[in-house]
Amino acid sequence: xxxxxxxxxxxxxxxxxxxxxxxxxxxxxxxxxxxxxxxxxxxxxxxxxxxxxxxxxxxxxxxxxxxxxxxxxxxxxxxxxxxxxxxxxxxxxxxxxxxxxxxxxxxxxxxxxxxxxxxxxxxxxxxxxxxxxxxxxxxxxxxxxxxxxxxxxxxxxxxxxxxxxxxxxxxxxxxxxxxxxxxxxxxxxxxxxxxxxxxxxxxxxxxxxxxxxxxxxxxxxxxxxxxxxxxxxxxxxxxxxxxxxxxxxxxxxxxxxxxxxxxxxxxxxxxxxxxxxxxxxxxxxxxxxxxxxxxxxxxxxxxxxxxxxxxxxxxxxxxxxxxxxxxxxxxxxxxxxxxxxxxxxxxxxxxxxxxxxxxxxxxxxxxxxxxxxxxxxxxxxxxxxxxxxxxxxxxxxxxxx
Numbered sequence: 001x002x003x004x005x006x007x008x009x010x011x012x013x014x015x016x017x018x019x020x021x022x023x024x025x026x027x028x029x030x031x032x033x034x035x036x037x038x039x040x041x042x043x044x045x046x047x048x049x050x051x052x053x054x055x056x057x058x059x060x061x062x063x064x065x066x067x068x069x070x071x072x073x074x075x076x077x078x079x080x081x082x083x084x085x086x087x088x089x090x091x092x093x094x095x096x097x098x099x100x101x102x103x104x105x106x107x108x109x110x111x112x113x114x115x116x117x118x119x120x121x122x123x124x125x126x127x128x129x130x131x132x133x134x135x136x137x138x139x140x141x142x143x144x145x146x147x148x149x150x151x152x153x154x155x156x157x158x159x160x161x162x163x164x165x166x167x168x169x170x171x172x173x174x175x176x177x178x179x180x181x182x183x184x185x186x187x188x189x190x191x192x193x194x195x196x197x198x199x200x201x202x203x204x205x206x207x208x209x210x211x212x213x214x215x216x217x218x219x220x221x222x223x224x225x226x227x228x229x230x231x232x233x234x235x236x237x238x239x240x241x242x243x244x245x246x247x248x249x250x251x252x253x254x255x256x257x258x259x260x261x262x263x264x265x266x267x268x269x270x271x272x273x274x275x276x277x278x279x280x281x282x283x284x285x286x287x288x289x290x291x292x293x294x295x296x297x298x299x300x301x302x303x304x305x306x307x308x309x310x311x312x313x314x315x316x317x318x319x320x321x322x323x324x325x326x327x328x329x330x331x332x333x334x335x336x337x338x339x340x341x342x343x344x345x346x347x348x349x350x351x352x353x354x355x356x357x358x359x360x361x362x363x364x365x366x367x368x369x370x371x372x373x374x375x376x377x378x379x380x381x382x383x384x385x386x387x388x389x390x391x392x393x394x395x396x397x398x399x400x401x
Contacts, residue, residue, distance in 0.1 A: 001021065003038060015029070015031055017032070038104055043128040052104075054111075057107050126360065129357070133186075133368065156191070167186060170188055174334070177327050201369070213397075215234070217330065237250065253270060336394060355367050
């Protein structure tokens with residue numbers, strides 16, 4: 001097993017490679033393909049940073065505070081890589097590296113003790129294989145000029161290319177449940193939906209297309225209870241439960257029931273003429289939520305840990321059945337979406353299609369599509385509907401951005 005500490009973290013000209021079996025350390029220009037990488041190394045497939053986040057491990061990646069403070073008091077610019085290899089006493093540097101490497105091996109041991117290694121790498125490959133997006137800079141500047149909200153202004157400004165019209169993809173990171181966040185680059189996850197019109201195709205006559213999993217979380221919960229749907233899931237829920245709610249209210253009621261909404265809040269959703277407790281009971285019975293909740297409570301032992309469907313560890317501070325269920329479903333949904341999008345991207349690459357994956361937005365994938373490839377969209381999307389270890393498909397809708 002190999003771990004490579006990025007030169008950006010150490011402030012050195014080369015990366016530090018650590019080999020566990022031999023105990024050897026060496027300086028390398030480029031990390032080997034089989035090494036896990038820790039440090040400021042954007043869009044790394046085998047990212048130890050993400051593994052540490054997943055396991056709530058806070059590696060000892062800073063030298064003793066008195067040495068850090070000395071540089072801080074000198075007024076060095078924020079973000080400057082300090083050459084610790086040359087700045088620390090030899091024994092202190094060696095101890096610093098020893099402590100950090102010990103934490104990194106611990107993180108890798110915990111990963112290898114799970115069944116999640118393959119899914120972790122699939123997710124990373126999906127998130128690190130995106131292409132540049134083409135930006136309508138003129139339209140972006142108009143939107144920016146009219147925006148007064150500082151937060152929204154910051155978001156839209158993150159899409160301004162350094163030059164020309166092409167913009168590098170974001171650096172994604174996955175939080176505790178696996179849900180993606182943007183660590184650096186264009187803030188696609190907080191960009192208002194109506195502002196996505198700033199994306200234009202690199203192909204003459206091309207389109208920017210959104211592939212979106214339809215009703216993903218209700219479908220996951222239904223699949224876990226053994227239910228299969230051939231059509232619209234909300235039509236099936238209404239038919240099977242006998243609930244007389246309009247579609248908008250039914251959607252809100254279903255998501256609320258899955259995530260532990262109270263009868264009082266549900267009453268506000270369904271209105272005064274319908275008994276909210278009856279609605280909650282029928283939906284939870286339909287999805288067999290009580291069975292899933294009991295299983296997760298049983299799994300959540302003294303370490304307050306459960307694992308999602310694919311084996312990702314999820315940590316909790318209290319044993320709340322509603323939170324256990326919601327995090328389990330959300331986390332499983334992240335893995336399904338990234339796995340499905342990974343299959344789509346792989347097919348695009350293998351076939352040399354003029355389709356460029358540019359952004360992942362939770363359970364949606366944005367593609368820049370040549371007019372020559374529009375007829376292939378349904379076939380490509382279909383690949384993402386079949387997910388390993390599930391007997392039911394997860395439908396993907398196709399729409400123009």
